[in-house]
Structures are given as C-alpha cells and as structure tokens.
Amino acid sequence: MEYRLHTPLAQQEILRLRAGDRVLLTGTVYTARDAAHQRLIACLDQGAPLPFPLSDSVIYYAGPTPEAPDQVIGSAGPTTSGRMDSYTPRLLEQGLRVMIGKGDRSPAVRESIRRWGAVYLAAPGGAGALLAACVENVRLICWEDLGCEAIRELQVRDMPLLVAIDSEGQDLYTEGPAAYLSHRDEK
Amino acid sequence: MRTLDEKKISELVARLCIQANRQLPEDVIRALEAAERAEPWPSAQQSLSLLRENLDAARQRCLPICQDTGFTCVFARLGQDLHILGNFYEAIQEGVRQGYQRGFLRKSVVSDPLRRINTDDNTPAAVHVELVPGDQLHITVLPKGFGSENMSRLAMLKPADGLEGVRRFVLETVRAAGANPCPPIVVGLGIGGTFDQVAALAKQALLLPLDQSNPDPFYAALEAELLREINQLGIGPQGFGGQITALGLRILTLPTHVAGLPVAVNISCHVCRRASGIL
Ligand code: SF4
Numbered sequence: 001m002e003y004r005l006h007t008p009l010a011q012q013e014i015l016r017l018r019a020g021d022r023v024l025l026t027g028t029v030y031t032a033r034d035a036a037h038q039r040l041i042a043c044l045d046q047g048a049p050l051p052f053p054l055s056d057s058v059i060y061y062a063g064p065t066p067e068a069p070d071q072v073i074g075s076a077g078p079t080t081s082g083r084m085d086s087y088t089p090r091l092l093e094q095g096l097r098v099m100i101g102k103g104d105r106s107p108a109v110r111e112s113i114r115r116w117g118a119v120y121l122a123a124p125g126g127a128g129a130l131l132a133a134c135v136e137n138v139r140l141i142c143w144e145d146l147g148c149e150a151i152r153e154l155q156v157r158d159m160p161l162l163v164a165i166d167s168e169g170q171d172l173y174t175e176g177p178a179a180y181l182s183h184r185d186e187k
Numbered sequence: 188m189r190t191l192d193e194k195k196i197s198e199l200v201a202r203l204c205i206q207a208n209r210q211l212p213e214d215v216i217r218a219l220e221a222a223e224r225a226e227p228w229p230s231a232q233q234s235l236s237l238l239r240e241n242l243d244a245a246r247q248r249c250l251p252i253c254q255d256t257g258f259t260c261v262f263a264r265l266g267q268d269l270h271i272l273g274n275f276y277e278a279i280q281e282g283v284r285q286g287y288q289r290g291f292l293r294k295s296v297v298s299d300p301l302r303r304i305n306t307d308d309n310t311p312a313a314v315h316v317e318l319v320p321g322d323q324l325h326i327t328v329l330p331k332g333f334g335s336e337n338m339s340r341l342a343m344l345k346p347a348d349g350l351e352g353v354r355r356f357v358l359e360t361v362r363a364a365g366a367n368p369c370p371p372i373v374v375g376l377g378i379g380g381t382f383d384q385v386a387a388l389a390k391q392a393l394l395l396p397l398d399q400s401n402p403d404p405f406y407a408a409l410e411a412e413l414l415r416e417i418n419q420l421g422i423g424p425q426g427f428g429g430q431i432t433a434l435g436l437r438i439l440t441l442p443t444h445v446a447g448l449p450v451a452v453n454i455s456c457h458v459c460r461r462a463s464g465i466l
Contacts, residue, residue, distance in 0.1 A: 020230070020427075062254065063254060063255075063293065064254050064293070065250070065251050065254050065256060065291055065292055065293040066291045066292075066293065067291065068249070068291045071248070071250070071291075074250060074251065074254065074291055074293070075245070075250045075251040075252070075253060075254040075256075075293075076254055077253055077254050077255075079254075079255070079334070080334050080337070080367050082367065102334075102366065102367075102369065102425070103334075103365070103366045103367040103426065104365060104366055104367075104426070122425065122427075124234060124237045124238065124241070124425060125334065125366070125369035125425060125456070126238065126241070126252070126253045126332075126369040126456050126457055126458045127237055127238060127240075127241035127253075128241070128245075128250070128251060128252065128253045128254040128255075129241050129242075129244035129245035129248060129250040129251065129252055129253075130237060130240050130241035130244045132244070132248065132250055133244050133248065147294065147305055147307070148254075148293050148294070148295075160237065162425075162427065164427075172427050173365065173366055173426055173427070175428075176230070176423065176426070176427035176428030176429075177420075177421040177422055177423060177426070177427070177428040177429075178421075178428070179428055180228050180231070180421050180423060180428035180429055180430075181421040181428070183228070184227075184421070184430075
C-alpha cells in the first residue's frame with residue numbers, strides 16, 4: 001500500500017501501516033541522533049522539561065550537512081538507527097510513536113514498538129540530497145553546541161519512506177529479504 | 188629539482204574533498220545504473236531508482252550526495268624527486284579544513300575517541316603516503332562514511348582456513364552488516380601482509396575502479412565469484428530484499444607469514460566516493 005500522511009499521525013493511521021508500505025510524509029519532524037538522545041534521556045532522568053513534546057512527534061535520526069547561504073538545509077539523509085536502540089524503549093514509553101532512520105533495530109526495540117503501537121519508518125540511506133529536497137523549512141530547537149546533532153524542527157513535504165517495523169512487530173529487514181529469496185527459489 | 192608550494196597541495200585537497208562528496212566516480216555511477224537494470228525485484232528496483240534521483244539532486248543543488256561526508260582518507264603518491272616548500276602533512280590537513288568549510292560539508296571528526304569533542308573542521312584526515320619515482324604528486328581523497336566503516340571487519344585466519352576461510356569470512360561480514368552500510372555496497376578485500384597492512388589493503392581496494400578486475404586471473408576469478416555469492420544473500424538495496432547487495436568487490440593482496448592468513452573486509456556504501464588529482 002501507499003499512503004500520504006500528515007503529522008501528527010493519528011493512532012489509527014499508525015496501526016494501519018504494515019511493513020513494506022510506502023509512505024509520503026508531510027509535516028513536522030524533529031532531528032535527533034546519538035548525542036541528542038543522550039540529553040533527552042538525561043532530561044527524563046532529571047524530570048526536566050523536554051525540548052519538544054514526545055507524544056504526537058516524529059523523530060528523524062539525522063545530522064544534516066551545514067546549509068549554504070541559499071539553501072534551506074544541507075544534505076539530510078538518515079543515520080543508522082541501531083545506535084539509538086538503547087534509548088528508544090524509554091522514549092516510546094514516554095509517548096513517542098514514530099521514528100525515521102535506516103537499518104534494523106534490536107529485538108527490544110521491535111518489542112516496544114509492538115507494545116506501544118508505534119512505527120519505525122525507513123528513509124533511503126545515502127539519499128541525503130534527495131531528502132533535502134523534501135525539506136521546506138528548518139528551525140533550530142535546542143542544543144546548538146551539538147552542531148549537526150542539535151535538535152532541529154523540519155517541515156517536510158512528501159518525504160519518501162518505507163514502513164520498516166510496524167505496530168505488530170513485523171520487520172521488513174527480515175521479511176523483505178526472505179520474501180525475495182523465496183520468490184527467487186520458487187522460479 | 189621540481190618544487191611545489193604547500194598552498195597548491197591544500198588547494199587541490201580542498202577541491203577534491205568537495206568534488207568527491209558531490210559527484211560519484213564514473214565507474215560507480217555506471218555500476219549503479221547497471222544494478223538498476225539487473226535488479227529483478229520491483230521494490231528493490233524502486234530503491235535503486237531513488238539513489239539515481241539522489242545523484243541528480245546532489246548535482247543540481249550542489250549538495251553532498253550523503254550527509255555523512257565522512258572521515259577524510261587521503262592517499263598521496265609522492266614523487267621522490269619533488270621538493271615540497273612548506274609542511275606536506277599540514278598542507279593536506281589545511282586542504283581538508285578548507286574543503287569542508289567551503290563545500291558546506293559536515294564535520295564528523297572528534298578529537299578523542301572516548302572524550303569525543305568535535306574538531307569542527309573534519310581534521311585530522313587519515314593520510315597514507317607512498318613514495319614513488321618521478322617528480323609528481325598524485326592525490327586521491329576518499330571520504331569514508333562510518334555507517335559502512337562500522338560494519339568492516341578483520342580476521343587473522345589460519346593458513347589451513349585457506350580460500351574457503353576467506354570466502355566464509357567475507358560472506359559472514361556482509362551478512363552481519365545487513366542494511367547498516369546502506370547497500371548496495373562496495374567491498375574492499377585485503378588478504379595477506381600483517382595485521383596493520385591488511386586493513387590498509389582493504390581500504391586501498393576501495394580505490395580501485397569497479398569496471399576492472401584484478402590483473403592476476405586467480406584473484407580476478409575470486410572477485411567475480413565472491414561478488415556473485417554476495418548477490419545471492421538476498422539482502423538487497425537498503426536491506427529490504429533483492430538481488431543487488433553489492434555493486435563490486437575488489438581484492439588487493441600482499442605476501443604474508445608462513446603462519447598466518449590475515450584478511451580484512453572494508454565495506455563502503457553505494458556512495459563509494461573518491462576523487463583524484465595530480466600536481
Ligand atoms: S553508509 Fe554511506 S550512504 Fe550510508 S549514511 Fe553512511 S556515508 Fe551515507
């Protein structure tokens with residue numbers, strides 16, 4: 001299936017998505033990668049307010065290149081999500097429902113995605129220029145000292161994504177290759 | 188004796204950093220195009236066509252192909268009859284500094300592996316120098332993304348493991364890498380030498396063009412065979428299944444000790460960047 005979705009995503013919209021579905025996402029996403037995740041968790045530990053509300057938000061694991069004066073954003077593809085695995089269950093517990101990145105997730109993350117009815121979307125890895133073209137506006141939210149790892153709010157239009165892990169815990173990183181191999185071997 | 192000012196070196200390195208990050212080498216572009224034609228699995232083919240669109244977007248918008256503009260690896264072949272005015276190594280680092288600033292490339296280097304403070308100019312680059320006859324300086328810049336670097340591996344196999352051991356290690360490494368190195372990947376395979384040499388060999392194998400093969404027919408056949416086997420794993424573009432897991436595999440070898448069989452697999456993503464120039 002192919003869906004055009006707008007943020008914030010309603011819970012039913014998330015639950016309807018199946019691994020392998022294509023999504024064109026429009027709306028607001030927040031960039032956060034390794035260092036920002038560490039700080040988000042520190043905020044939670046200290047009971048400090050978060051720089052953006054986790055519920056209804058979309059986190060994009062990305063650290064763009066600096067923008068040239070005439071550009072909205074530099075190259076802005078996804079980074080390897082697995083590095084955020086140790087932080088993710090905590091964020092899901094706090095209301096996060098949508099994550100965008102690349103590469104597979106740990107069994108613990110897959111399980112908490114299922115548990116909380118969340119979804120993990122994959123952006124095409126290594127397609128930073130193409131993804132930059134989907135970004136219409138950028139606003140720095142916090143932690144500028146982290147450079148490319150600072151949290152930024154992006155307004156995106158028709159960001160091309162694939163459902164990698166759905167709310168039932170189906171995982172395209174195992175099922176996709178398996179489907180291809182069984183199709184190939186049937187022939 | 189021919190002389191060369193350090194400023195010229197910095198200028199060239201800066202230009203190569205920008206060029207390598209915005210435009211793939213011709214042989215890699217051709218390999219990607221061939222992959223799109225060869226890929227039988229429709230969703231995989233769609234992924235590959237997005238990568239082609241990405242290359243177009245990078246060119247049109249003067250953007251880096253990928254936001255991970257890498258740890259800069261610089262390979263210099265320095266003519267022994269060339270006299271350099273100034274500091275050779277510092278000139279290379281200065282070129283990286285300028286290129287990453289001027290080209291709006293991402294600064295992804297931390298000064299210490301554990302305390303992790305960004306150096307803010309992507310230096311220091313890894314510099315490999317080879318002294319060669321003549322009076323020219325040949326420089327290649329390879330910005331290495333770490334999504335794929337992290338999935339690279341090295342093993343000290345036993346001589347008894349032989350060809351079969353190497354084969355198994357390569358396939359295991361690629362399988363374990365899965366989707367993380369942004370497949371379709373390019374594989375640099377080093378065999379032989381010492382512990383440190385074999386890693387450098389594997390990286391240097393990533394400099395070799397994908398449309399050529401090893402001059403030794405034995406290793407040319409091994410390149411083809413390993414590539415064929417990798418492309419039977421089913422990982423596919425982006426790791427979502429498909430035929431094309433790798434665009435190419437190149438091998439470099441060195442003599443080694445009677446008691447050892449070092450092997451290193453350096454994985455590159457499809458953004459297999461390199462740019463060269465001569466002074
Ligand atoms: S592995 Fe390559 S394509 Fe993927 S994010 Fe890193 S540099 Fe970019």
